Every structure is written in structure tokens, then in C-alpha cells.
Amino acid sequence: MFLRRTAVVYILLFFTAASSSLVAAQNSSCPLDFSILQPFKRPSPDGSTTCQYLLQGLRLVYSHHLRQTGSFSPPLSSASSCWDALQSSIAGFLPRFDVRSRCGFQTPWISQGCMNITTRSQFEALIPNSTLSTAVMRCNLSLESNTPCASCTQSLSAFQAYLTGASLGNVSDCTGFSSIYGAAFANRFGPTDKGTAKCLFLLDLASSSGSGSGKKKVVKILVPLFFILVVASALILWYYLKRKRDFKMRRMKLRQQRDSLEAGRLDSMSESTTLVKFTFEEIKKATNNFSRHNIIGRGGYGNVFKGVLQDGTEVAFKRFKNCSANGDANFAHEVEVIASIRHVNLLALRGYCTATTAYEGHQRIIVCDLVSNGSLHDHLFGDSETHLPWPLRQRIALGMARGLAYLHYGAQPSIIHRDIKASNILLDERFEAKVADFGLAKFNPEGMTHMSTRVAGTMGYVAPEYALYGKLTEKSDVYSFGVVLLELLSGRKAIVTDEEGQPVSVSDWAWALVREGQTLDVVEDGMPEKGSPEVLEKYVLIAVLCSHPQLHARPTMDQVVKMLESNEFTVISIPQRPISLVACREEIDRSVSSSSGSGKLTSPTGYQAFSFGADGPGHQ
Ligand SMILES: *[C@@H]1O[C@H](CO)[C@@H](O)[C@H](O)[C@H]1NC(C)=O
Ligand SMILES: *[C@@H]1O[C@H](CO)[C@@H](O)[C@H](O)[C@H]1NC(C)=O
Numbered sequence: 233m234f235l236r237r238t239a240v241v242y243i244l245l246f247f248t249a250a251s252s253s254l255v256a257a258q259n260s261s262c263p264l265d266f267s268i269l270q271p272f273k274r275p276s277p278d279g280s281t282t283c284q285y286l287l288q289g290l291r292l293v294y295s296h297h298l299r300q301t302g303s304f305s306p307p308l309s310s311a312s313s314c315w316d317a318l319q320s321s322i323a324g325f326l327p328r329f330d331v332r333s334r335c336g337f338q339t340p341w342i343s344q345g346c347m348n349i350t351t352r353s354q355f356e357a358l359i360p361n362s363t364l365s366t367a368v369m370r371c372n373l374s375l376e377s378n379t380p381c382a383s384c385t386q387s388l389s390a391f392q393a394y395l396t397g398a399s400l401g402n403v404s405d406c407t408g409f410s411s412i413y414g415a416a417f418a419n420r421f422g423p424t425d426k427g428t429a430k431c432l433f434l435l436d437l438a439s440s441s442g443s444g445s446g447k448k449k450v451v452k453i454l455v456p457l458f459f460i461l462v463v464a465s466a467l468i469l470w471y472y473l474k475r476k477r478d479f480k481m482r483r484m485k486l487r488q489q490r491d492s493l494e495a496g497r498l499d500s501m502s503e504s505t506t507l508v509k510f511t512f513e514e515i516k517k518a519t520n521n522f523s524r525h526n527i528i529g530r531g532g533y534g535n536v537f538k539g540v541l542q543d544g545t546e547v548a549f550k551r552f553k554n555c556s557a558n559g560d561a562n563f564a565h566e567v568e569v570i571a572s573i574r575h576v577n578l579l580a581l582r583g584y585c586t587a588t589t590a591y592e593g594h595q596r597i598i599v600c601d602l603v604s605n606g607s608l609h610d611h612l613f614g615d616s617e618t619h620l621p622w623p624l625r626q627r628i629a630l631g632m633a634r635g636l637a638y639l640h641y642g643a644q645p646s647i648i649h650r651d652i653k654a655s656n657i658l659l660d661e662r663f664e665a666k667v668a669d670f671g672l673a674k675f676n677p678e679g680m681t682h683m684s685t686r687v688a689g690t691m692g693y694v695a696p697e698y699a700l701y702g703k704l705t706e707k708s709d710v711y712s713f714g715v716v717l718l719e720l721l722s723g724r725k726a727i728v729t730d731e732e733g734q735p736v737s738v739s740d741w742a743w744a745l746v747r748e749g750q751t752l753d754v755v756e757d758g759m760p761e762k763g764s765p766e767v768l769e770k771y772v773l774i775a776v777l778c779s780h781p782q783l784h785a786r787p788t789m790d791q792v793v794k795m796l797e798s799n800e801f802t803v804i805s806i807p808q809r810p811i812s813l814v815a816c817r818e819e820i821d822r823s824v825s826s827s828s829g830s831g832k833l834t835s836p837t838g839y840q841a842f843s844f845g846a847d848g849p850g851h852q
């Protein structure tokens with residue numbers, strides 16, 4: 233009786249399952265057209281590159297779909313039939329390759345993308361018109377050769393900064409959307425074009441001698457076995473000789489490949505083509521032969537020139553002093569890594585140049601976007617009489633914080649800036665902050681050989697643990713950020729000398745005021761459009777916390793962004809700090825006598841508690 237009932241239940245279950253899969257199959261009709269992948273080269277049968285092929289192939293198919301229908305991905309109801317369609321399209325050359333389980337894709341991912349964007353207009357609403365039209369200008373031509381391809385992928389990568397929401401899977405994630413859009417609407421030939429597919433999806437057309445396997449069969453039937461043997465042994469001999477000759481070259485190439493693998497470059501698929509290598513002649517022409525009048529900045533590393541490229545864009549050239557050709561490979565690699573990192577609040581790197589010339593010696597130059605409003609340093613400490621109003625300062629503070637948080641937690645590989653200072657924070661026409669020079673501190677002229685023992689950075693901004701012990705972590709950047717934020721709030725330089733000629737850091741000075749309960753006195757007098765005292769106080773306390781001499785007291789840049797963004801007023805508690813290294817005698821005495829007092833200081837106006845999350849300061 234019992235057995236019979238279970239059997240009935242099972243049969244019922246079976247029927248429900250069968251009928252629901254029937255419904256799915258009826259509903260299916262996947263709108264994607266996988267047949268367009270036919271002409272492209274298939275992955276090697278060992279499977280190592282199959283998932284990458286499928287990922288790029290899917291993007292190409294999406295792009296085609298987008299061009300035809302104006303929508304990025306198929307509806308969720310057709311997800312499983314789309315997988316089935318993909319599966320059957322590869323069955324010819326990859327039988328028994330279960331796409332989803334082998335490549336770690338989940339069923340809904342094929343119809344989910346980036347930030348819930350489904351249509352062309354939703355996508356275009358996110359990206360500024362100027363960025364879109366630049367991309368169209370750069371991509372609307374044949375992308376078959378390197379230079380137009382690099383210039384196109386670079387202009388498309390500018391989209392990334394605006395696609396900051398969540399990706400819902402890696403099949404059609406935000407990274408893929410720029411190329412998908414670019415191939416569909418910016419390029420006149422469309423995604424299935426040979427050059428476009430190669431440039432934007434890294435897919436090559438298969439060689440034209442189509443029926444390879446059929447030919448082989450014919451050969452096998454017609455040619456006697458001994459002939460094959462003769463050919464094979466000749467081949468082996470030839471191969472052996474060639475191998476001997478090429479051995480060195482091959483080994484070098486292998487090593488390079490391994491290096492790039494280790495550096496994680498292989499996964500950055502399209503990014504490795506974004507960088508433009510300029511010739512020295514081009515740069516000379518753009519800068520009027522490095523004319524004095526073109527100099528817009530000077531530093532220990534060399535000068536910065538502005539110039540105009542052939543296509544009319546204004547850019548900045550940073551020319552390093554005293555370099556030798558020795559580190560060029562390393563330099564090129566670093567520059568490539570840096571160029572792949574893009575964010576609205578990071579200064580974009582466009583390209584570089586290394587060259588040896590007869591008169592000027594060895595040259596290393598990097599090419600960056602030119603910003604129109606100079607550096608934060610110019611605005612705070614320059615000659616101009618006008619003071620930045622509070623809303624702009626607030627935007628700059630947030631921008632810096634977001635840029636740094638991206639360097640630390642968003643970029644692959646993550647980067648510690650090491651040299652954050654007011655003159656490295658550049659401002660564009662909308663006073664959006666652009667953090668400059670990230671990843672470059674190690675190329676200062678003293679060379680890269682003593683990196684481990686040398687501290688890169690600028691006096692007044694360097695975190696104490698880094699200056700004293702060379703201990704470099706993300707928190708060193710947080711310290712420097714705190715100092716710049718204090719400069720921004722107070723209009724006071726990182727280090728000033730007091731009446732007695734003692735150096736006083738802005739962080740010690742601000743802390744002294746905060747400790748006395750005079751937090752708002754840190755804020756610059758005469759700042760136009762001052763914000764509410766609560767907000768100003770919050771910013772001061774965050775700045776003081778960031779520039780805390782003790783590494784573990786400082787928040788991470790992610791937490792800083794959260795605190796700056798949140799509209800809630802929060803209690804920011806600042807752990808007691810050790811007295812300053814250059815403290816005077818009375819201060820030392822005072823601190824000894826009061827050291828049993830309260831160890832924490834909180835905002836005197838007392839708002840709701842701010843939650844740091846599990847890995848907050850003090851848990852590190
Ligand atoms: C297909 O799905 C849609 C919505 O998910 C539903 O309205 C429709 O009835 C389904 N069609 C069939 C034939 O099951
Ligand atoms: C997609 O993501 C999953 C995990 O999120 C991962 O296991 C898989 O390797 C990824 N697939 C590809 C092709 O990157």
C-alpha cells in the first residue's frame with residue numbers, strides 16, 4: 233500500500249517535471265543567433281581556452297542581437313533555451329562539453345547583465361553624450377589594424393567609469409557591455425566584421441580553407457602509408473633543426489608569456505590593447521619641441537608639458553628625468569597595468585613613449601588626459617584670491633576618496649598610491665577630482681633598484697609608519713588622504729612652522745583643536761557657502777581620524793567613502809593619539825599626567841552611531 237502510494241507520488245512528480253519542462257521548451261525560442269559564430273576560429277580541443285571563447289562568443293552574439301533589436305540580452309524566460317541553443321551550436325566540435333557546469337555559468341546569467349540595463353536607450357542614458365560621441369568617432373572605421381583598435385577600445389573603456397553598479401554574473405557583465413555596445417552601434421561594420429570581432433571580442437576568423445577534416449580523410453585514403461611515414465620523418469627532422477635554431481627565441485617568448493600570466497595580464501583580455509605607444513617624434517611635435525611655454529608642472533621626476541595630438545585632443549606629457557634603458561620592459565608593463573585602471577576620479581593614462589635619441593639621451597614619457605582646472609594645490613595655496621566654496625570642496629573630497637577606494641579595492645591589481653598630496657589631485661572643468669600619478673611613485677629618478685629601502689612620498693603627507701619603518705599598506709594612503717582633506721578644509725599647508733620655528737603638521741594642529749572641543753575652528757575662515765556645522769564637523773573628524781598616527785586607528789578608504797556619503801550624522805570616535813614627535817616639554821608633562829584619562833574622544837555634538845561593519849578599525 234505504502235509502496236504503491238510513493239510510486240504514484242513519483243509518477244506525479246515526474247509528470248509535473250516533464251510538463252513544466254515542456255512549458256519551458258514551448259516558451260523558449262531563444263532570440264539569440266548563435267550561427268553567426270560559425271565562421272570564427274574554434275577553441276583548441278584541450279578545453280583550456282574554451283570558456284574564454286564562449287564568453288567572448290556570447291558577447292559577440294549579444295552585440296549582434298543588440299544591433300538587430302536594440303536590447304542587450306534575451307528575456308529571462310528564454311534563459312535555459314538560450315543555453316540549449318548555445319550547447320547545440322558547439323556540439324559539432326565540442327561534444328559532451330557542458331557549458332554551464334564547466335565554465336561556472338548559472339542559468340539566469342545569460343539573460344542578466346549589468347545594472348539591469350536592457351535597452352540601448354537605458355545604456356545611453358548612463359553615459360555622457362560626449363563620451364558616447366568620442367567612442368563613435370574613434371570606432372566607426374575598420375578596426376583590423378592595431379592603432380584604430382587601440383584607440384577604439386580606449387574610448388570604449390571610458391564607459392566603465394559610468395557602469396558602476398553591480399554585474400549580475402560574468403556572462404554579460406558590465407565589463408562586456410562597452411564592447412557589446414561599441415560593436416553594435418559605434419562601429420559601422422558591426423560585430424560580425426572580421427576586424428571588429430578581433431578587436432573587441434578577440435575572435436579570429438577561421439582560415440579560409442574550409443573543409444579541413446574532409447581533405448584529411450581524402451588524403452588518408454589516397455596516399456599510401458609509407459608516403460606519410462616519409463613525410464612525417466622529414467617533418468620531424470625539419471622540426472628538430474628549426475627547434476634547435478629557435479630554441480633561444482622560444483624560451484624568451486615563453487618566459488615573457490609566463491611573466492605576463494603572473495602579472496595577471498592575461499585575464500585583462502581587451503585591456504592590453506588600450507594603450508597607445510607614441511613615438512618621440514609625435515610627442516616633440518605635439519609639445520612644440522618641449523617648449524618652455526608648454527610646461528605646466530615641474531617635479532623631482534621631471535617636467536610636465538601640455539601638448540596637442542594630431543587629432544586635436546589636448547593632453548599632458550610627463551617626461552621623466554635621468555632614465556636609462558634598463559628598466560624599460562618593466563616600465564612598459566607597469567604603464568600598461570596603470571592604463572587599464574579607469575575611474576572617473578582617476579586621471580586616465582593614454583599612452584607612453586620610450587626612446588633613445590642622439591641628443592636628448594634616453595626618454596621615458598607618459599601621456600595623460602589634460603585637466604582644465606589645475607591641481608588642488610594651485611587652488612588652495614596658489615596666488616588666486618578666490619576661495620573654493622564649500623560645495624566644491626565637498627565634491628573634491630568625495631572624488632578623491634572614491635578614486636583612492638577604487639585604487640585599493642576596485643582595481644586589478646590593487647595599487648597603493650604612495651604619493652598623495654594636494655598637487656596630485658587634479659580638477660577637471662566640473663571640479664571633479666582626478667587622482668594623478670598612481671602607480672608611478674616607484675619610477676622617480678633615483679631608480680627602482682632601492683625600492684624596498686626607499687620611501688616614496690612627500691614630506692608632511694607620508695604616514696609615520698611608512699616614513700620610519702618603510703611599512704607600506706593601504707593605510708599609508710589613508711593617512712595622506714587625511715592630510716589632504718585637512719588642507720582642503722582648513723586651507724592650511726601640510727606643514728607650517730610656528731612662531732618659534734617649530735614645524736607643526738596640519739594633523740597635529742587639527743587634533744589639538746578637536747581635543748579642545750573646537751572642531752569647527754579647523755574649517756577655513758571665509759570659506760564661501762559654508763555647509764551646515766554638522767557636516768563640516770563630520771568632515772573634520774573624518775580627516776583627523778584618517779591622519780591618525782597609529783595605523784590601526786585609520787579607517788579604510790571604503791569606510792571613508794561610506795562615511796562621507798552617508799547623510800546620517802554619525803559619532804566618529806577618535807582614539808587618543810600619542811603626543812607629537814616634536815612636542816614641547818609642557819605637552820609631554822601634560823600627557824604624562826593625564827594619560828589615565830579618557831582614551832577616546834567623540835564628536836561633542838553627539839549623533840547616531842556609525843557602524844563600521846565587521847572589519848572596522850580596531851579589528852584589523
Ligand atoms: C511563456 O511565458 C510567459 C511569461 O513568462 C507566459 O505569459 C506564457 O503563458 C508562457 N507561454 C507558454 C506557451 O507557456
Ligand atoms: C564565472 O564566474 C564563476 C564564479 O562566479 C567562475 O567560477 C567562472 O570561472 C567564471 N567563468 C568565466 C569564464 O570567467
Ligand SMILES: *[C@@H]1O[C@H](CO)[C@@H](O)[C@H](O)[C@H]1NC(C)=O
Pocket residue numbers: 347348398
Ligand atoms: C533588477 O531588476 C529586478 C526586477 O526588475 C530586481 O528584482 C533586481 O533587484 C534588480 N537588480 C539590480 C541589481 O538592480
Ligand SMILES: *[C@@H]1O[C@H](CO)[C@@H](O)[C@H](O)[C@H]1NC(C)=O
Pocket residue numbers: 361
Ligand atoms: C544627449 O543626446 C540626447 C539625444 O541625442 C539629447 O536628448 C540630450 O539632451 C543630450 N544631452 C546633453 C547633455 O547634451
Ligand SMILES: *[C@@H]1O[C@H](CO)[C@@H](O)[C@H](O)[C@H]1NC(C)=O
Pocket residue numbers: 368372417418419420
Ligand atoms: C559611421 O560612418 C558611416 C559612413 O560614414 C555613417 O553612415 C554612419 O552613420 C556612421 N555611424 C555612426 C554611428 O555615426
